[in-house]
Amino acid sequence: MLTAPPAATRPTAKAPPPPARRPARRGVVAAARPYLLIAPTLAGTAFLLLYPLARNILMSFQHYRMAELIHGGAKFIGFANYGAILSDPEFWTVVRRTLWWTALDTGLILLLGTLIALMLDKLGRWMRLAVMSGLVLTWATPVIAATTIFQWLFQSRFGVVNWSLDQLGFHSFRNYAWFAHGGSTFAILVALVVWQSVPFAALTLYGGLTTVPAELYEAARLDGAGAWQTFRLVTFPVLRPLFALVTSLEVIWCFKCFAQIWVISQGGPDNATTTLPVYAFQIAQALHKYDLGSAVSTLTVLILTGALVFNLRRMFRQEGEEL
Amino acid sequence: MRHPLSRTLRRVPLNTAALAVLAVSVFPVYWMAITAFKPTADIQADTPSFLPLHPTLDHFRTAVHAAGFGTFWRNSLMVTLGAVLMSLLVALLAAFAVGRMRWRGRRAFILMVFIAQMAPWEALLIPMYVIARDTDMLDSLSMLTLVYFMTTLPFTIVTLRGFLAAIPVELEESAQVDGCSRAGAFRRITLPLLAPGLLSTSLFGFITAWNEFAFANTLIIKNQDARTLPVWLSSFANVFGTDWGATMAASSLFMLPVLLVFLVLQNKVTSGMTAGAVKG
Numbered sequence: 001m002l003t004a005p006p007a008a009t010r011p012t013a014k015a016p017p018p019p020a021r022r023p024a025r026r027g028v029v030a031a032a033r034p035y036l037l038i039a040p041t042l043a044g045t046a047f048l049l050l051y052p053l054a055r056n057i058l059m060s061f062q063h064y065r066m067a068e069l070i071h072g073g074a075k076f077i078g079f080a081n082y083g084a085i086l087s088d089p090e091f092w093t094v095v096r097r098t099l100w101w102t103a104l105d106t107g108l109i110l111l112l113g114t115l116i117a118l119m120l121d122k123l124g125r126w127m128r129l130a131v132m133s134g135l136v137l138t139w140a141t142p143v144i145a146a147t148t149i150f151q152w153l154f155q156s157r158f159g160v161v162n163w164s165l166d167q168l169g170f171h172s173f174r175n176y177a178w179f180a181h182g183g184s185t186f187a188i189l190v191a192l193v194v195w196q197s198v199p200f201a202a203l204t205l206y207g208g209l210t211t212v213p214a215e216l217y218e219a220a221r222l223d224g225a226g227a228w229q230t231f232r233l234v235t236f237p238v239l240r241p242l243f244a245l246v247t248s249l250e251v252i253w254c255f256k257c258f259a260q261i262w263v264i265s266q267g268g269p270d271n272a273t274t275t276l277p278v279y280a281f282q283i284a285q286a287l288h289k290y291d292l293g294s295a296v297s298t299l300t301v302l303i304l305t306g307a308l309v310f311n312l313r314r315m316f317r318q319e320g321e322e323l
Numbered sequence: 324m325r326h327p328l329s330r331t332l333r334r335v336p337l338n339t340a341a342l343a344v345l346a347v348s349v350f351p352v353y354w355m356a357i358t359a360f361k362p363t364a365d366i367q368a369d370t371p372s373f374l375p376l377h378p379t380l381d382h383f384r385t386a387v388h389a390a391g392f393g394t395f396w397r398n399s400l401m402v403t404l405g406a407v408l409m410s411l412l413v414a415l416l417a418a419f420a421v422g423r424m425r426w427r428g429r430r431a432f433i434l435m436v437f438i439a440q441m442a443p444w445e446a447l448l449i450p451m452y453v454i455a456r457d458t459d460m461l462d463s464l465s466m467l468t469l470v471y472f473m474t475t476l477p478f479t480i481v482t483l484r485g486f487l488a489a490i491p492v493e494l495e496e497s498a499q500v501d502g503c504s505r506a507g508a509f510r511r512i513t514l515p516l517l518a519p520g521l522l523s524t525s526l527f528g529f530i531t532a533w534n535e536f537a538f539a540n541t542l543i544i545k546n547q548d549a550r551t552l553p554v555w556l557s558s559f560a561n562v563f564g565t566d567w568g569a570t571m572a573a574s575s576l577f578m579l580p581v582l583l584v585f586l587v588l589q590n591k592v593t594s595g596m597t598a599g600a601v602k603g
Contacts, residue, residue: 033424034420034424034426035420035426037416037419037420037424038416038417038420038421038432040413040416040417041413041417041436041476044413044472044473045439045473045476048469048473049439049442049447049473051454052447052450052451052454053447053450055450055453055454056446056447056449056450059449059450059453064453069453069456116344119340119341119344122337123337123338123341124334124338127338127341128341130341130345131341131345131348133586134344134345134348135344135348136585136586137348137349137352137582137586138348138349138351138352139585140530140578140581140585140586141351141352141581141582142530142533142534142553142577143534143536144534144536144553144556144557144574144577145355145556145577145578146351147557148355148556148557148570148571148574149351149352149354149571152354152355152358152567152570152571153354155567158366158367158368158371158567160354160371163370163371195347195348195351199348248441249441252441252443255443256443256444256445256446257445258445258537259536259537259553262536262537262540263536263557277445280448280449281445281448281449281537281541284448284449284452285541290449293449294449294450297446297447297448297449297450298446300446301443301446304443308441312438
């Protein structure tokens with residue numbers, strides 16, 4: 001039915017050559033149409049992404065402090081800002097901490113997300129619905145709301161966490177001041193970010209799991225594969241692109257995580273929770289050293305790009321095949 | 324022989340794990356809500372109560388009557404809706420160009436959108452601040468709207484493209500055969516089918532913009548009347564000292580709209596996200 005177009009529109013040898021002018025002009029209009037459609041996107045990207053990015057790089061090569069912010073006329077000083085940043089041991093401590101923070105968060109999120117996704121797949125209908133609703137609830141909790149909730153949960157005097165630990169026999173946690181110590185503040189931030197991010201990973205991976213053909217599992221079962229083998233040889237290879245995507249997104253989100261850290265600890269106590277974005281912001285906003293802050297931001301982007309370059313290349317290749 | 328009881332028994336560890344996950348995901352939010360309804364005496368009890376034994380609305384009154392609450396609520400709503408509508412409109416055009424047309428540079432454009440989706444926005448706080456200052460847009464809600472528009476745009480394009488790909492192009496073509504123009508065919512046939520996609524995508528934009536803290540905290544400095552809810556909420560502890568009841572009431576009110584929309588649309592959201600993720 002669909003295959004046979006009306007005979008009249010089918011070009012034949014006898015058809016007269018089409019009049020030259022109109023189709024040509026219509027052709028130009030038609031050819032311009034997609035570019036008109038993407039023009040707003042391009043404009044937005046140019047002014048709100050590329051320009052700030054360029055501005056950031058520019059500032060990182062200038063002397064740009066409070067005076068320049070007010071009066072303008074920043075001077076170029078070459079790589080001096082980068083020299084100052086890279087020779088500061090504090091910067092390298094922050095880099096190490098950021099990598100550690102990202103690896104820990106992403107690792108936990110993927111591990112828990114995968115386990116929960118597999119669990120959802122095995123659960124009965126009602127239980128699955130209940131757990132998914134719970135995950136959606138967590139996911140829908142706004143970052144700042146979740147942050148205040150965690151502050152309340154871990155509040156030293158009336159926090160329910162200290163009370164529970166005390167009840168369980170860990171009496172040293174009675175009135176324990178979580179936010180007074182670097183290590184425990186760090187741990188709470190990890191818990192907060194993982195708590196908030198697991199639902200996305202779990203629900204996405206579960207969505208992917210439901211698309212794995214049942215015959216593959218059947219075949220694996222007939223071959224006598226155990227649970228781990230089935231996952232390693234069937235589930236994971238099929239969902240590899242999805243895992244790659246979720247990993248990249250979580251790495252990016254954890255790496256550049258700012259709001260939670262800023263609200264809970266502002267990078268403290270004793271800088272124990274200062275990651276790169278927080279560090280850049282502290283330098284720029286609190287010390288008014290916008291030039292150094294920009295250098296840190298540029299380095300942040302470079303490190304993040306470096307960490308993701310393999311994933312990006314793979315993704316582009318895959319996209320290229322699809323298009 | 325498979326026995327129903329043994330099947331139930333085998334499911335015990337699985338269901339226990341499920342209940343544990345459920346508890347961990349729900350408890351913090353439950354604790355927030357229940358604290359908001361407890362009188363201060365119950366909040367500051369040595370033994371916490373896990374049920375609201377003496378429910379009160381006092382903390383909600385404190386929160387709502389706090390200075391500027393209505394203003395900040397309106398600011399957040401305006402910025403969020405403005406950004407979502409803008410990005411939806413712009414993304415729809417781009418998704419149509421990408422999904423329904425062939426043109427040179429299409430691939431490069433898609434890759435650009437993907438990269439933009441991963442843009443480290445927090446690294447742009449400083450230049451954005453400087454640019455806003457240079458253009459007299461500091462302390463203005465329109466600057467925030469523009470930033471949120473851009474932060475949600477790439478994701479919206481990717482997801483809408485996924486939804487659009489699921490709608491057969493033949494439907495549009497047959498409408499064109501029946502005399503519709505190309506735009507008319509899109510508007511009459513594809514747009515209605517795209518409605519769930521538009522809905523779920525805009526929800527993501529809504530949540531992102533509603534929640535955003537870093538830019539709102541950086542770009543709104545002097546004009547306190549232009550603050551948004553997240554910034555206000557983050558300073559709530561300072562405003563109300565250790566009034567945890569009021570803080571939790573404010574958090575509950577802040578999260579309510581997101582939660583309502585999310586719960587109503589959750590199926591569409593999950594399927595939409597998977598469509599976007601798998602395809603894009």
